[in-house]
Structures are given as C-alpha cells and as structure tokens.
Amino acid sequence: MRRVLQFELILYALILVGGFSLLSSMDGFERFHDFSRTHEDLELDEAALILPIALICLAIYSYRRKREVFQKNKAIEDARNELQEAYDRIHDLTKSKEEFMAIACHELKGPLGGAMSALKLVSKDACDSHAYEMVDLARESMNNLQLLINDVLLFSSLSQQQEIVRSAPFSLRKVVTSIERITRVTAESRGLELSVSVDDDVPERLVGHEGWLRLICLNILGNAIKFTEAGRVTFTCSYQNSPDSRLVISxxxxxxxxxxxNQEMIFEPYEQVETSRWKRSKGVGLGLAVVKKIVELLNGTIYLHSSPGKGSIFTITLPVESID
Known part of the structure; x- marks a missing residue:
C-alpha cells in the first residue's frame, strides 16, 4: 500500500511537469494570454488560477484518503494476525488436552481391568448375600466407569478427525441398560423420575455403532437430567423398518x-442459550454441536421440539440393520 501512495505522488508530479512542458512547447501559455486579453469579460485569468489550485487540492485529498485506507488496512491485518495467533494457541492447547485425555484413558484401562478381575475373584468367595451384593455393585460401578472411558476415547478419536469405526452387532437393550445405570443415580438424587423403555418391536440384535450410540444418548439424557428442576425425564427407543431400517430414540x-x-443456535459450536436454564449449570456435556456432528457422520438426523414452560423432546434417528 505504501508503494501505491508513492506511485500516485510520482504520477501526479509527472502529470504536472508533463502538462507544463507540453503547454510550453505548443506556446499554450502565450495563446491563452492573447485569448484572455481579447475576452476579458470571461474572466479567464481567475479560472486559470483556480484550476491548478483545485488540482492540487484534489491530489492532497486523494493522498490523505489513500493514507487513511492504508492505515485501516494495516490495523485490520494486524488484528487478523493476532486472531490467527490466538487461534493457533487455542488449537495447540486443545490438541494437547485431547492427547492427554487419550493417554490418560488408555492408562486408566489397565488398573481398571485389574480391579474388575479382583472383584470377580472376591465375588466367588463372598460368604453371605450382603457381601456378594456389595461386590456386585462395585463391579457394576467399575463396568460403568469402563464404558465412560471408552466413550471418552471415542470422542477423542472424533476430535482428531479419525474415521468412524465400522458398524458391528450389538444388543440395544444392553446398551440402554448401561445408560440407565449410569444416569439413574443422578436423576434420583435430583428428585426426578426417569422412565426408560424399549419397544417390543425392536430386534434383539442390531448392526450399528454401539459406542457412538451410547455417547449420543448419554450426552442428551445427561443434559435433560441436568437442566430439569422437577418432574420427569423419558428415554424411549423404537424401531422403524420402512422405507429403511432405522432406530428412533426419543x-x-x-x-x-x-x-x-434459540433452537437452531444450540446446535452451533460455542453457543449457549441465554436463559436461566443454561446459566445455572456449568458445562453441557460434549455439547449438542458435537452430538449433531456425530449423528450426521452416522447418516442420521436429530430434531428438537420444545417450547418455554413445556419441556423439550429430542428425537434422533440412526440407520441400523437387524440380524434377527
């Protein structure tokens, strides 16, 4: 931009010098003087004085405008560079955090597996039903923790833009049971009724993405429990086989x-709805933007039906195959 300003100044100077030389070589000044003397009523002398002054003023104005534009562009460029540097720092921090999460979860799986094995051995030697019940409860809690660790690893792989794992057979009812066990304690501690059901027409064995399914349900169900002050939370699964096989989660x-x-905004990254519902709670799980991304990667859909004072219903459909 500075070179452009210098070029314009040189161009103005060349035009001035060139014009003066051209008029001099053609006796333009003498002819203009003779013409003005014979037509004094036109006041050409004043016009001859005003014209170069006007040109000089125009040149000065143009230069000042160019300089202002240059300064503004420089400020914008500096701000853009600062934003890029901040983005790079945030990206590096996020990447480091995700790598730490992945490493920590992998390291946790070792001792967790050892504890599970130890509890399994202890359960065999339990002397009474109460002791066996306590050991079984501990095993169930450890199993839920293991599922959560696996879900964190899945989320980490999504953040690192790894490919979605291939679908595999799984039992939906077992997945729903594990989700219910993880969330029921929190729901009951908040005084909420948690209703979980799987329709009878849902096949016993499905082919799909079990880990991603559990991650989606845990996030939305966890948010529903977290943001509901009183009443109930429902979690239902149904099966639709026409025109294609799909699992419907409500x-x-x-x-x-x-x-x-605000309903579209909550699916956008880094957005929160400015209501007391969202302000009273810190964090929203993985975030609905991430959930929507996972659903879309699985070729599914997610819809929200909600109105103030009447609660919310999230409906997720995911393609699955039945192997019954």
Missing part, C-alpha cells in the same frame, strides 16, 4: 424448554 424432559428463536 429423550424428553419437563424442564423450562427452549424458545423457538
């Missing part, structure tokens, strides 16, 4: 609801 709550104008 998670509803009796919370404060989300205004229509």
């Amino acid at each position: 998670i509803g709550d009796t919370g404060p609801g989300i205004p229509l104008e």
Whole structure:
C-alpha cells in the first residue's frame, strides 16, 4: 500500500511537469494570454488560477484518503494476525488436552481391568448375600466407569478427525441398560423420575455403532437430567423398518424448554442459550454441536421440539440393520 501512495505522488508530479512542458512547447501559455486579453469579460485569468489550485487540492485529498485506507488496512491485518495467533494457541492447547485425555484413558484401562478381575475373584468367595451384593455393585460401578472411558476415547478419536469405526452387532437393550445405570443415580438424587423403555418391536440384535450410540444418548439424557428442576425425564427407543431400517430414540424432559428463536443456535459450536436454564449449570456435556456432528457422520438426523414452560423432546434417528 505504501508503494501505491508513492506511485500516485510520482504520477501526479509527472502529470504536472508533463502538462507544463507540453503547454510550453505548443506556446499554450502565450495563446491563452492573447485569448484572455481579447475576452476579458470571461474572466479567464481567475479560472486559470483556480484550476491548478483545485488540482492540487484534489491530489492532497486523494493522498490523505489513500493514507487513511492504508492505515485501516494495516490495523485490520494486524488484528487478523493476532486472531490467527490466538487461534493457533487455542488449537495447540486443545490438541494437547485431547492427547492427554487419550493417554490418560488408555492408562486408566489397565488398573481398571485389574480391579474388575479382583472383584470377580472376591465375588466367588463372598460368604453371605450382603457381601456378594456389595461386590456386585462395585463391579457394576467399575463396568460403568469402563464404558465412560471408552466413550471418552471415542470422542477423542472424533476430535482428531479419525474415521468412524465400522458398524458391528450389538444388543440395544444392553446398551440402554448401561445408560440407565449410569444416569439413574443422578436423576434420583435430583428428585426426578426417569422412565426408560424399549419397544417390543425392536430386534434383539442390531448392526450399528454401539459406542457412538451410547455417547449420543448419554450426552442428551445427561443434559435433560441436568437442566430439569422437577418432574420427569423419558428415554424411549423404537424401531422403524420402512422405507429403511432405522432406530428412533426419543429423550424428553419437563424442564423450562427452549424458545423457538434459540433452537437452531444450540446446535452451533460455542453457543449457549441465554436463559436461566443454561446459566445455572456449568458445562453441557460434549455439547449438542458435537452430538449433531456425530449423528450426521452416522447418516442420521436429530430434531428438537420444545417450547418455554413445556419441556423439550429430542428425537434422533440412526440407520441400523437387524440380524434377527
């Protein structure tokens, strides 16, 4: 930009010198003087004085405008560079955090597996039913922790833009049971009724992405429990085989609801709805933006039906195959 300003100044000077030389070589000044003397009523002398002054003023104005534009562009460029540096720092920190999460989870799986094995051996030697029940409860808690660690590893792989793992056979009812065990304690501690059901027409064995399915349900169900002050939370699964096989998951709550104008915004990254529902709680799990991304990667859909004071219902459909 500075070179452009210098070029314009040189161009103005060349035009001035060139014009003066051209007029001199053609006796333009003498002819203009003779013409002005014979037409004094036109006041050409004043016009001859005003014209170069006007040109000089125009040149000065143009230069000042160019300089202002240059300064503004430089400020914008500096701000852009600062934003890029900040983005790079955030990206590096996020990458380091995700790598730490992956390493920590892998390291946790070792001692967790050892503890599970030890509890299994202890359960065989339990002397009475109460001791056996306590050991079984501990095993169940450890198993839930192992599932959560696996889900964190899945999320880490998504953040690192790894490919979605291939689908595999799984039991939906077992997945739903594990989700219920993880979330029921929290729901009951908040005084909420948690209703979980799987329709009878859902096949016993499905082919799909078990880990991603559990991650999606845990996040939305966890949010429903977290943001509902009183009432109930429902978690239902149904099966639809026409025109293609799909699993339909519905998670509803009796919370404060989300205004229509904010319903699209909650699926955007780094966005939160400015209501007391969201302000009272720190964090929203993985975030609905991540959930939506996972659902779309699985060729599924996610819809929200909500209105203030009437709660919310999230409906997720995911393609699956039945092997019954």
